[in-house]
Every structure is written in C-alpha cells, then in structure tokens.
Amino acid sequence: MANEISNHYSFCLFCFLAATVFFIVLLRHKKPRNTNKKRLPPDEMGLPWLGQTMEFYKSQRKNSLFDDFIQPRIAKYGKIFTTHLMGSPTVIVNGANANKFLLSNEFKLVVSSWPSASWKGQDEISLYRSTKILTFTIVFECFFGIIVEAEMLRTFERVLEGVFTVPVQIPGSRFWRAKKARVEIANMLIEVVREKRMQMEGKIEAEEEKGGTLLSQLVAGMIRGEINEEEVVDNVVLLVFAAHDTTSFAIAMTSKMLAQHPYCHSILLKEAKDQGENLTQDDTKKMKYTWQVARESMRLFPPIFGSFRKAIADIEYEGFTIPRGWKVLWTTYGTHYNSEYFQDPLSFNPSRFEESVPQNFPKRNPRILATQCINSQAGSQYPKI
Numbered sequence: 001m002a003n004e005i006s007n008h009y010s011f012c013l014f015c016f017l018a019a020t021v022f023f024i025v026l027l028r029h030k031k032p033r034n035t036n037k038k039r040l041p042p043d044e045m046g047l048p049w050l051g052q053t054m055e056f057y058k059s060q061r062k063n064s065l066f067d068d069f070i071q072p073r074i075a076k077y078g079k080i081f082t083t084h085l086m087g088s089p090t091v092i093v094n095g096a097n098a099n100k101f102l103l104s105n106e107f108k109l110v111v112s113s114w115p116s117a118s119w120k121g122q123d124e125i126s127l128y129r130s131t132k133i134l135t136f137t138i139v140f141e142c143f144f145g146i147i148v149e150a151e152m153l154r155t156f157e158r159v160l161e162g163v164f165t166v167p168v169q170i171p172g173s174r175f176w177r178a179k180k181a182r183v184e185i186a187n188m189l190i191e192v193v194r195e196k197r198m199q200m201e202g203k204i205e206a207e208e209e210k211g212g213t214l215l216s217q218l219v220a221g222m223i224r225g226e227i228n229e230e231e232v233v234d235n236v237v238l239l240v241f242a243a244h245d246t247t248s249f250a251i252a253m254t255s256k257m258l259a260q261h262p263y264c265h266s267i268l269l270k271e272a273k274d275q276g277e278n279l280t281q282d283d284t285k286k287m288k289y290t291w292q293v294a295r296e297s298m299r300l301f302p303p304i305f306g307s308f309r310k311a312i313a314d315i316e317y318e319g320f321t322i323p324r325g326w327k328v329l330w331t332t333y334g335t336h337y338n339s340e341y342f343q344d345p346l347s348f349n350p351s352r353f354e355e356s357v358p359q360n361f362p363k364r365n366p367r368i369l370a371t372q373c374i375n376s377q378a379g380s381q382y383p384k385i
C-alpha cells in the first residue's frame with residue numbers, strides 16, 4: 001500500500017513538473033519579445049520549441065521545400081516572413097536583392113550558421129547515387145590523395161541526414177547518429193593527417209615544390225604552426241561536403257533535363273568531344289551551350305536550397321527589423337522561380353542564359369561569390385565536365 005501511495009505521489013509530482021515545464025516553454029515561446037517596438041517581419045511560429053521544424057523537415061524530405069513550405073508563406077506574408085526552426089526564430093528572405101544584401105554583409109551583419117541541402121529523389125536514385133559516388137571519390141582522391149573506402153560515403157551521408165532534424169541528443173535519433181558519424185569522420189581524418197605529418201616533417205619545401213595535394217598544403221601549414229589539427233580536419237570535412245553533394249546533384253539533374261529535352265541534348269552533343277578524346281580546360285571554356293544547360297538545370301533544381309545566417313546586429317531591411325541573434329534563411333528558389341527575373345520560370349530553356357546576367361538582377365558584386373564558393377573561382381567548369 002505504502003508503495004502504491006509513493007508511486008501515486010511520484011506520478012503526480014512528475015505530471016506537475018511536466019506541466020510546469022510545458023507552460024514555461026509555452027509562455028516563453030508565445031511571441032519573441034519586441035521590447036523596442038521594432039517592426040518584425042510577419043510571423044508564423046508554430047508549436048512551442050519545435051516551431052515549424054517538422055513541416056520544414058517533411059517538405060525537405062519530399063524535395064518540395066519551396067512548393068510546400070516557402071511558397072504558401074510567401075503568398076500569405078510576402079517575400080520576408082518569420083518562422084521558428086530547429087530551436088531559433090528564423091527570418092526567411094526571398095529574392096535576388098535580399099540574397100545580395102545578406103551575402104555581401106557577411107561578418108558585418110550576419111555570420112554563417114548552418115547546414116546544406118540534401119535531396120532524395122525517387123526515380124533518379126541510381127543516377128544520383130552514381131554521381132555521388134563519383135564526385136565523392138574525385139574530391140577525396142584528387143584534393144586530398146585519400147583513397148575512398150567502402151562505408152565512407154555512408155558515414156558522410158549520416159551527417160547530412162542530421163542537418164535538418166530537431167537537435168535532440170536521444171540515442172538512436174537522426175541528430176545523435178549524425179553527431180556520432182561526425183566524430184567517426186574526424187577520427188578517420190586525424191589518423192590520415194598524422195600519418196601525412198610524419199611523412200612531411202622536415203620535407204615541406206620538397207613537398208611544396210612537387211605541388212602536392214590540398215591536404216599536403218594544409219599539413220604544411222600545420223607543421224609551420226599556422227593552423228592546428230582540428231582546423232585541418234574541419235577544412236577537409238567542409239570541402240568534401242561543399243564539393244561533392246552540390247556537383248553530384250547538378251550532374252544528376254542536368255542529365256535528367258537532357259533526357260527529357262532531346263532537342264537540347266542534340267545541340268549540346270555538337271560541343272562534346274569524340275569518345276576517347278580527352279577534355280581540356282580550354283575545351284570547357286568553349287562549351288557555351290553546355291554551360292547554358294548546366295546553369296538552366298541548376299536554376300530549376302538548385303543544388304543548394306539556400307543557407308542560414310545568424311544576425312550579429314539588429315538588421316534593418318525593407319522596413320523590417322531582424323533582431324540580433326535571430327537566424328536568417330536566404331533562398332535560391334525565391335529568385336530562380338520568380339518571373340520578375342526569369343520569364344516563364346518553370347520552363348526549361350537553356351538559351352535564356354545567352355545573356356550572362358538575367359534582366360532585373362541586382363548589379364553583381366564580384367566579391368560576393370568569390371568569398372562564398374570556391375567553385376566559382378576554381379572551376380565553374382566542373383559541371384560542364
């Protein structure tokens with residue numbers, strides 16, 4: 001009996017605590033405080049704590065983030081609105097001007113705070129898978145001289161799968177598995193970096209004369225004390241993610257577009273080399289139509305959906321205030337599917353890129369892309385190949 005009473009009390013105490021925690025979270029979440037009466041972008045905050053993370057994640061998994069999540073909110077609130085994602089109030093901005101504003105104010109008003117997009121197709125899985133294996137292997141072997149072993153790609157993919165999940169550290173959750181995978185990757189790379197260091201100790205000049213891989217240059221910097229081991233590993237991981245997931249998606253979607261548009265395919269083939277002939281960098285510069293096809297495919301299916309920033313100061317933009325500490329998500333679709341910039345935006349028309357910059361685009365700041373994506377410097381040639 002005493003046991004039953006004690007259980008009953010424990011249960012009541014648990015309910016009381018759970019209810020208290022729930023109401024505290026509810027009250028705190030109710031609305032972000034707006035003490036200075038600033039005009040915040042219109043909001044749709046969703047559930048306490050979770051916000052609209054589940055809707056965001058669900059549409060992301062269906063590969064319809066723009067159609068299911070962003071577009072209905074643009075229709076309701078306009079190009080700038082607030083939601084609550086993965087634990088943070090997040091302002092979503094759309095349009096070329098907004099993207100230019102954010103990307104040119106890195107470190108002044110915003111800092112990077114985020115993950116990348118991942119895509120799950122249905123019909124194209126095997127093509128996408130093959131291009132993924134291809135680009136993953138190229139990045140590892142060409143940039144770092146590291147031979148890819150079975151399971152490595154899967155471990156990297158586990159990290160990506162955790163990017164858009166609710167950040168709860170429950171064993172078995174996607175987030176937990178992603179963090180575990182990230183540690184596995186770090187451990188694997190630490191071994192490689194230490195081995196490289198041993199090989200290079202005392203022979204940096206000779207290695208640099210040979211040109212070496214990107215990894216040997218990073219390790220040379222480590223031996224000179226310019227960067228530490230953790231930074232070398234972080235750089236390798238960042239580059240692998242940035243380079244392989246984007247290009248494999250671009251290649252897969254370009255191939256899909258060509259399969260669906262045989263006329264474009266036939267024009268493109270005129271620029272292609274004969275089988276067995278090697279493609280040089282000079283050749284790729286002459287492949288004007290091929291590049292238009294790649295750009296049009298990336299316009300319709302951007303390899304990066306957009307990305308998150310964190311406001312490091314109160315930002316005044318288009319009559320709204322984005323408070324310091326909030327997240328901002330700029331989007332590619334918000335520009336790519338906008339008829340203000342691209343006539344008949346849903347149709348596949350590579351020739352629209354005969355003009356290098358679409359009409360009504362804000363004037364390009366040459367610093368913007370150079371500081372964001374090294375591919376724009378190192379080879380917008382990559383997708384042509």
Ligand code: HEM
Pocket residue numbers: 112238239242243244246247250298303304306307308372373374375378382383
């Ligand atoms: C079709 C291919 C690619 C597309 C569409 C693409 C697009 C982008 C975009 C939009 C960003 C900016 C992300 C942000 O500011 O949050 C970015 C960043 C970056 N990209 Fe690319 N990229 C591509 C390929 C590559 C390749 C091949 C490399 C490496 C060789 C690369 C390396 C990087 C790096 C290092 C960053 C900076 C990441 C950071 O600082 O967080 N990208 N890319």
